[in-house]
Amino acid sequence: MARAGTEPRDTEEVEPLPGQAGQGVLPIYGRRGDLLRFVPILALVLFIVWFGHAQADSRKWLDIGTEAMYLAIAAAGVNILLGYTGLLSLGHAAFFVAGGYAGAILSPALGLPPWTGFVLAFVGSAALGAVLALMCCHLHGFYLTVVTFGFGALVPAIVVVAKDQLGGPAGRAVDHFVDTSKVPGAGSGPFSLQLGLFYLSAFFLLITLFLCWNLVRSRWGRAYMAIRESEVAARVSGVNAYRYKVSSFALSAGFVGVAGWLGAQRFVLVSSQVATPDQSFRYVIMVVVGGMGTIAGPVLGAFGFSFGFGIAWVQNTFRDYQGLLYGTLGLIAVASAPEGTVGNLRRYVRAYNVRRAKRGAIARRVPPPDVAPELQRPAVRERAAVDEDGASEANGDVLRVTGLTKRFGGVGALSDVDLVVKRGTVHALIGPNGSGKTTFINVVTGLYKPTAGRVELDGRSLEGLAPAARSRRGLARTFQNLQVWRRMTVLENVMVGAHTRERVGLLQSMLRTPKSRRVERHLRDRAWGLLHFVGLAERGRDLAGTLAFADMRRLEVARGLASDPELLCLDEPAAGMQISEIHELADLIRQVRDAGVTVLLVEHHMDLVMGLSDTVSVLDYGQKIAEGAPAEVRNDPRVVAAYLGEESA
Amino acid sequence: MTDIVQILVSGLTVGSVIALVAFGYNLVFASTRIVNFAQGSMLVVAGYIAFAVARAGVPIWGAFALSIVASLAVGVLVEIVAIKPLGRFDPSTNVGWILTTFGVGLIAIDLIKKTVGAEARRLPPLADSIFGWKVAKISGVAITVPDALLVVSALLIVVGLELLQTRTNLGRAFRAVAEDRQIAGLMGINTELMVMITFALAGALAAIGAVLIAPRQFVKLDLGVNLGLQAFIAAVIGGLGSTRGAIVGGYVIGFTTAIVSTITSEGGSWGPVVVFVVFLMVLVVRPAGIFGSPAVEKV
Numbered sequence: 016m017a018r019a020g021t022e023p024r025d026t027e028e029v030e031p032l033p034g035q036a037g038q039g040v041l042p043i044y045g046r047r048g049d050l051l052r053f054v055p056i057l058a059l060v061l062f063i064v065w066f067g068h069a070q071a072d073s074r075k076w077l078d079i080g081t082e083a084m085y086l087a088i089a090a091a092g093v094n095i096l097l098g099y100t101g102l103l104s105l106g107h108a109a110f111f112v113a114g115g116y117a118g119a120i121l122s123p124a125l126g127l128p129p130w131t132g133f134v135l136a137f138v139g140s141a142a143l144g145a146v147l148a149l150m151c152c153h154l155h156g157f158y159l160t161v162v163t164f165g166f167g168a169l170v171p172a173i174v175v176v177a178k179d180q181l182g183g184p185a186g187r188a189v190d191h192f193v194d195t196s197k198v199p200g201a202g203s204g205p206f207s208l209q210l211g212l213f214y215l216s217a218f219f220l221l222i223t224l225f226l227c228w229n230l231v232r233s234r235w236g237r238a239y240m241a242i243r244e245s246e247v248a249a250r251v252s253g254v255n256a257y258r259y260k261v262s263s264f265a266l267s268a269g270f271v272g273v274a275g276w277l278g279a280q281r282f283v284l285v286s287s288q289v290a291t292p293d294q295s296f297r298y299v300i301m302v303v304v305g306g307m308g309t310i311a312g313p314v315l316g317a318f319g320f321s322f323g324f325g326i327a328w329v330q331n332t333f334r335d336y337q338g339l340l341y342g343t344l345g346l347i348a349v350a351s352a353p354e355g356t357v358g359n360l361r362r363y364v365r366a367y368n369v370r371r372a373k374r375g376a377i378a379r380r381v382p383p384p385d386v387a388p389e390l391q392r393p394a395v396r397e398r399a400a401v402d403e404d405g406a407s408e409a410n411g412d413v414l415r416v417t418g419l420t421k422r423f424g425g426v427g428a429l430s431d432v433d434l435v436v437k438r439g440t441v442h443a444l445i446g447p448n449g450s451g452k453t454t455f456i457n458v459v460t461g462l463y464k465p466t467a468g469r470v471e472l473d474g475r476s477l478e479g480l481a482p483a484a485r486s487r488r489g490l491a492r493t494f495q496n497l498q499v500w501r502r503m504t505v506l507e508n509v510m511v512g513a514h515t516r517e518r519v520g521l522l523q524s525m526l527r528t529p530k531s532r533r534v535e536r537h538l539r540d541r542a543w544g545l546l547h548f549v550g551l552a553e554r555g556r557d558l559a560g561t562l563a564f565a566d567m568r569r570l571e572v573a574r575g576l577a578s579d580p581e582l583l584c585l586d587e588p589a590a591g592m593q594i595s596e597i598h599e600l601a602d603l604i605r606q607v608r609d610a611g612v613t614v615l616l617v618e619h620h621m622d623l624v625m626g627l628s629d630t631v632s633v634l635d636y637g638q639k640i641a642e643g644a645p646a647e648v649r650n651d652p653r654v655v656a657a658y659l660g661e662e663s664a
Numbered sequence: 665m666t667d668i669v670q671i672l673v674s675g676l677t678v679g680s681v682i683a684l685v686a687f688g689y690n691l692v693f694a695s696t697r698i699v700n701f702a703q704g705s706m707l708v709v710a711g712y713i714a715f716a717v718a719r720a721g722v723p724i725w726g727a728f729a730l731s732i733v734a735s736l737a738v739g740v741l742v743e744i745v746a747i748k749p750l751g752r753f754d755p756s757t758n759v760g761w762i763l764t765t766f767g768v769g770l771i772a773i774d775l776i777k778k779t780v781g782a783e784a785r786r787l788p789p790l791a792d793s794i795f796g797w798k799v800a801k802i803s804g805v806a807i808t809v810p811d812a813l814l815v816v817s818a819l820l821i822v823v824g825l826e827l828l829q830t831r832t833n834l835g836r837a838f839r840a841v842a843e844d845r846q847i848a849g850l851m852g853i854n855t856e857l858m859v860m861i862t863f864a865l866a867g868a869l870a871a872i873g874a875v876l877i878a879p880r881q882f883v884k885l886d887l888g889v890n891l892g893l894q895a896f897i898a899a900v901i902g903g904l905g906s907t908r909g910a911i912v913g914g915y916v917i918g919f920t921t922a923i924v925s926t927i928t929s930e931g932g933s934w935g936p937v938v939v940f941v942v943f944l945m946v947l948v949v950r951p952a953g954i955f956g957s958p959a960v961e962k963v
Contacts, residue, residue, distance in 0.1 A: 103759050105766070150944050154951050157699065157759055161900055162947065168893045169940050175933035292889065296766055303763065336778065338770030345767035349760040350749035 055311050056224070063217040067200060067210060076325060077209040078281065083321035084216035085277040088223045090301045090313030092270025097299060098308035099231060100263040101243030103160045106147075106167025107271050108294035110140040112287050114272025115279035116181060119189045129193045133219065133273050140272025141265040148264035152257055163295075170290040186286025189279055216277045220314070223270055226525040228310055230266075233524035233531060234510075234517065234538065237503070239263050240308075241511045244500035251460050253486035253515035253578055262521060271298075293338060300345045306355030308502075315356050383555045386540055388547035411438045412474070413582050413613045414459070419468035421451075421458050421637075428454040429637045432468070436582065436630075441604060441614045443624045443645075446634035447657055452617045453495060455634070456584045459615075460492050461485045473581060487515045489581035493571035493588060495617075501560030505551055508559050508570055509542035512577030516541070545573040549603060565596040572603065582613045589620040601627050625649065633657065669805045671922040677811045679911070679918025680818035681880060684873035685895030686902070686910035687821055688866040694829065694905040695838035695862045698761050702742050703866060704892020705769035710735040710871035711883035712776050715785045724788050724875075731871040739867025742768050743860050752845075773885055782885055787878035789813075810879040817876055818911060821869070825907040838862060842905070897939065901946045903956025912954060916942065 070076040089111060096102050118136025123129060151162040174181040181187065195201060195211030202210060230236045238259050241249040250256050279285045297320070305316025323329050333340045352359060371377045414436040421429040429451045436442040444452050457463040459470055461482040470477045472488050480488070491512075500508050519534045546552040549569040554562060559570060568588050575583050585604070589597045601623055608614055618624050624631060624645070631648040633641040635657040641648050648654055685707055692700040700706075714731035718724055746764040753760070789810040792798065800807045829835035840848040841858045849855045874883065881887060895910075898917050902909025920942055921935040928934050946953065 103762060105762070150948060154947060157762060158900070158947065158951060160759065160762055161699070161896070162944065165893065165897055165940055165943060168889070169936060172933050172936035176937060292766075292893075293770065296763075296770070299763065300767075336774040339774035339778075342767035342770035342774070345763045346745065346749070346771075349763045349767075353760065 059224075059314070060221070063214075063221075067214060067217075071202065071204055071206065071210050074206050074209055077206055077213050079321055079325040081209070081213045081216045081277070081281050083318050084213065084220045085274040085281075086298075086301065086321055087220050087314045087317035088216075088277070089271045089274035089298055090305070090317045091220075091223050091227055091310075092267040092274070093298045094267075094302045094307065094309075094313040095227065095230070095239070095270070096263050096267040097302055098306075098312070099236060099243060100239040100260060102260065102264070103157070103299065104163040104264070104267075105160055105292055105295045105299070106163035106165075107268065107298055108290045108292075109167045109170045110144060110268040110271040111275035111278060111294070112170055112285065112290040113143050113268075114140045114275030115285035116187075117272065118276030119279035119285055120187060123189075132193070133276050136272045136276035137269040140275070141269030144268025145261055145265035147268075148261040152260040152264065164292060167290060167292050167295050170287045174287040181287070182285075184287065186284050186288065188284050190283070193280060195280070212277070212280055215280075219273060219277065223273070224310060224314070229527040229531075230521075230525050231310070232535075233527075234514065234519055234534060235259070235262070235521055235524045237507055237511045238514060240503050240507070241500050243308075244502055245498040247462065248494065248498035248500065249511070250482040251462070251486055251490075251492055252512050252574065253483050254511065255481065255483040266521070293341075296345070297337075297341050300341050300348065302355075303353075304344055304348045304355055306357030306359075307353075309355070309357040309361075312355050312357040319356075381556060383546070383552040384543055386543040386547060386552075388544060412436065413438045413472065414615065415471040415474070416459065417469045417471075419455070419458060419470065420466045421454055421463060422466045427637050429458065429465075429634075432634070432637070432639050434632055434639065436613060436615055438613055439608065439611060440629035441608050441616055441627050443616045443618060443628035443631045444634060445618060445621075445624055445631060449636075450634040450657075451637040452634055453586055454637075456492055456586055456615070456617060460490055460584065483515075486578055486580075489579075490584070491575035491578050491580035491582070492584035493568065493575055493586055495586040495590060497564075497567045497571065499559045499562070499567050499570050499574075501558065503559055504556055505546065505559050505562065505570055506539070506542050506555040509545050509573050509577050510538045512545075512574035513538050513541050513579075515578050542573075542577060545577055548576070548606070549573045550599075565592050565600075568592070568600070569603070572607070576607065576612065580612060582615060583607065584615045584617070586617050587619060588616070589618060589623050597623055666803045666805060667926050669803045671919065671926055673802075673805050673807055673811070674922040675915060675919035676815050677880070677918070678921060679898075679915035680815045681873075681877050681914075682891070682895050682898045682917055683818050683911040683914030684814070684821070684876060685870070685891055686899040686914055687825060687907065688869045688873070689896055689899040690905055690907055690910045691825065691869060692862050692866045693899070694907075695842045696747075696859055697842055698747070698765070699896070699899075699904065700742070700746075700863070700866060701762060701765040702746065702769035702772065703870065704888030704895070705772040706735065706738055706742065706867055706870040706888075707874050707892065708883070708885060708888045709738055709772055709776060710867070711787070711874035711878060711887065712780050712785070714871070714875050714878070715787055715883055716780065718787060724790055727787075728790065728871075728875045731875060732868050735867035735871035736864040737867070738772075739863040739865070739870075740860055742772075742867070743863035747859065747863070769888065773888065777885060784882035784884035786882055787875060789879040790875065810876075814876050814880070817872070818914075821872070822907050822911050829907070834861070894939070897943050900953055901943060903950075903953030906953070906955035909953055909955035 066080055070080065089107070093104070093107055096104055114136035117139030118132035121139065122132040122135040127135070147163070147166055151159050154162065171184065174186075175183055193215070195215055196203075196207040198211035198214050200210070200214050201207040204210065231240075238249065238254045241252065241254055242256050242259060246256050278289075301316035301320055302313045303316070304319065305314065306312025348355065354362065368377060412435050414434070416432060416434040419429055419432045419434075420427070432455065434444075444455060446452050454463065458465045461477065461480055461484075472485070472490060475488070477485055477488065500511070503511075517534045517537055519531050523531045543552060543555065546555050549572055551566060551569055551573065554566065559567070562570060572583075572585070572588070589600055592600065597620065604614055604616070604627055616624065616628065628645055631643065631645050632639055633648060633651075633654050640653045640657060641651045643651075685703065688703040688706065689699055692698060692703070710731050713734045714727045717727040717730045722730070742765070746768040747761065750760055750764065791809055791813060798809060829838060837848070837853045837858050840851065840853060841855050845855050877891070881891070894917055895914070898913030899910050900913070901916055902911070902913030917939050920939050924935045924938045950956070
């Protein structure tokens with residue numbers, strides 16, 4: 016759909032958002048494009064090779080280099096949870112220790128070859144993380160941090176309780192369980208063990224980064240980010256937030272566990288001494304200083320701290336006062352540079368490219384791919400099974416609500432509401448402020464539990480289903496107070512909207528297998544098609560937070576449509592719009608209906624409602640007081656009374 | 665019988681110690697929705713201030729008073745360093761304050777280490793005897809004056825704080841600021857001042873706690889980590905922001921630890937594990953704690 020009269024607005028003038036920059040934000044890389052993305056990773060590889068050669072005779076620097084590598088792995092793990100999923104853990108040092116025990120003690124004890132210790136280190140830590148996460152991921156905000164904090168501080172008690180196995184506070188010595196002098200490139204010098212360990216750690220870091228890179232550009236990574244940006248929107252878009260948070264937690268614990276395995280090899284000791292809240296705090300500070308939610312950030316942060324400590328002056332000054340150093344850096348980072356080093360670098364590059372774009376040296380935007388505007392219908396999904404018994408198509412009702420009641424304490428927000436939405440119609444739900452319209456949508460989409468009553472979609476009860484499961488069944492919605500995922504691109508927003516349309520495993524995503532590529536391509540094509548449909552394709556690569564108000568509403572519509580819903584609930588889509596924008600919105604809603612998607616429209620704006628709806632239902636004080644064609648309802652005395660007061664009627 | 669009395673006495677005193685520290689977390693949370701992770705460090709700082717003053721020859725009551733005054737200032741300082749620079753923010757979504765308060769706590773401990781040294785210090789009790797009464801024995805379990813003082817003061821502080829929060833203008837202002845800072849500001853409350861006062865009071869509470877606890881525990885650098893964490897768990901079990909919750913949470917931990925250490929041979933190390941399990945169970949059943957009100961999700 017071409018949108019006449021709306022020029023794409025300039026992204027560049029918009030205030031930069033706090034926090035990390037999203038992927039694919041242009042113009043970062045300019046015209047030379049994606050090749051520049053590989054410069055950092057190339058630089059890292061060159062650095063590793065150079066360091067190994069240059070410092071082969073320095074035991075001190077080899078140790079520091081090894082530490083830098085495994086701390087970077089740990090920081091990358093913490094970043095999955097903190098930077099991408101938005102959850103702060105102050106207990107991750109415990110997983111470092113757990114990885115050490117699992118990989119360096121349990122694994123050899125089971126007779127597994129020493130080289131494979133990392134597998135148990137990862138699996139053991141991830142399992143422990145999953146157990147903890149299962150118990151705390153239902154908690155809101157910082158309560159999760161509280162639990163992790165308590166958990167981290169528990170480790171010293173556990174090693175004492177199980178001192179026969181774990182060796183008590185002193186820990187357990189381990190052999191050089193991996194003969195690192197056999198690592199390619201370790202040579203036969205006096206420190207070949209250390210050099211080999213350095214290369215081994217560097218190898219695992221590269222693997223970690225590869226997996227993380229793929230992860231954040233996959234269906235899983237985007238779901239994490241959506242949870243970070245707005246959990247409620249993620250849930251109604253089909254993301255089972257609890258499950259994804261648990262997986263993110265486990266994954267991040269697993270990477271920290273691998274770091275712990277490498278650490279055990281370096282110290283030839285597994286000890287709980289490092290599992291203090293201070294240490295967990297250090298991981299977090301590395302991530303924050305380097306740049307949350309970026310791949311390079313945690314690596315830079317870990318390198319900065321490790322190599323920085325190699326400098327004699329720093330070491331002498333702060334050896335006993337690390338809290339002072341980390342605390343101060345934390346204060347500075349949080350208060351004055353929340354985007355971290357990488358985020359700030361990106362901002363400079365972007366500003367530079369914006370200047371060049373203004374001079375005309377580079378294109379202002381990379382144009383969107385030429386995909387046909389689309390709205391695929393009908394989808395073949397699990398609900399097709401229902402169609403076989405003829406229940407849904409026969410009666411032609413998409414949504415059937417009976418006796419719906421919702422009370423908050425003593426206040427009745429909805430009482431005994433019956434509502435039937437016919438397939439292929441625009442059904443408006445109107446009523447004065449506080450009459451229960453939004454509550455109605457919240458109950459239907461599963462965000463609120465009804466006090467009584469029944470909600471059926473396509474003839475099947477939705478009772479007890481979480482919002483994500485209802486999305487899978489064919490429900491989608493937009494929000495009155497916009498809930499776009501601001502620090503994701505417009506395209507990514509829509510791709511998460513299509514979350515339920517494809518499935519791909521976490522491991523497949525991280526390895527970027529052919530199947531995962533195929534899924535990515537499908538999601539991407541569909542998202543571009545929908546962006547063309549709502550007229551936002553031009554802005555596809557911009558951060559959603561930079562969109563104008565009316566465009567954010569379009570984006571929410573596209574996101575809702577991406578799941579290919581039976582019923583799309585629009586919660587006051589015209590609120591705050593100008594007249595011209597409302598007309599465009601009306602066109603859009605008509606097109607949606609013509610494509611076969613039933614629309615439930617909650618709206619104040621009478622012109623929009625009357626001109627667009629097939630049926631209008633009116634709520635007042637939580638009760639349905641009228642229903643019918645727009646013209647009938649308009650003249651219903653009870654409706655007039657509800658809107659204008661008794662005397663007017 | 666001895667065991668039961670032992671559990672009662674130990675549970676009450678340990679619970680009170682924990683509650684005394686937990687009050688600080690609560691007071692700050694009740695008016696800002698922030699958990700001050702530096703609270704444990706403020707306790708340590710107050711303890712060392714009292715020690716430094718007492719070492720200079722000032723009687724313990726004088727040291728106590730001076731420590732309270734100094735800790736008011738410490739609280740304000742923490743607020744200025746850790747909270748002020750964050751500007752306006754929503755504590756429930758933007759968790760930068762966790763890092764800043766935690767960071768300030770680390771800095772404070774290192775500064776003490778640098779200036780006073782890392783040794784553990786002993787403070788004399790506020791009173792050895794009350795009207796000549798020194799110690800009572802029930803079934804062979806000694807109850808000392810400092811212990812009694814501890815338990816009674818903890819209860820008095822609960823009453824005092826509850827009165828402050830519900831019966832005074834200052835307390836009402838705290839609660840208004842907690843509920844909605846912007847609207848509280850529009851109603852003429854100086855919200856920044858309220859936050860600062862809260863931190864100052866939290867500092868004073870830390871000083872009271874430090875001096876009352878000192879006869880049982882040395883003043884030492886890791887006091888903040890060990891005791892601070894337990895207090896923190898107590899505050900969460902009881903419901904953050906609720907003063908009576910803090911003391912109930914303290915007792916829960918105190919009695920749990922006492923019972924566990926009575927029935928197991930290595931009680932000292934099993935205690936924290938059991939406490940953590942209790943903590944998790946409370947959070948699963950009542951995510952906002954025993955006396956807390958659950959957060960309402962707005963859509």
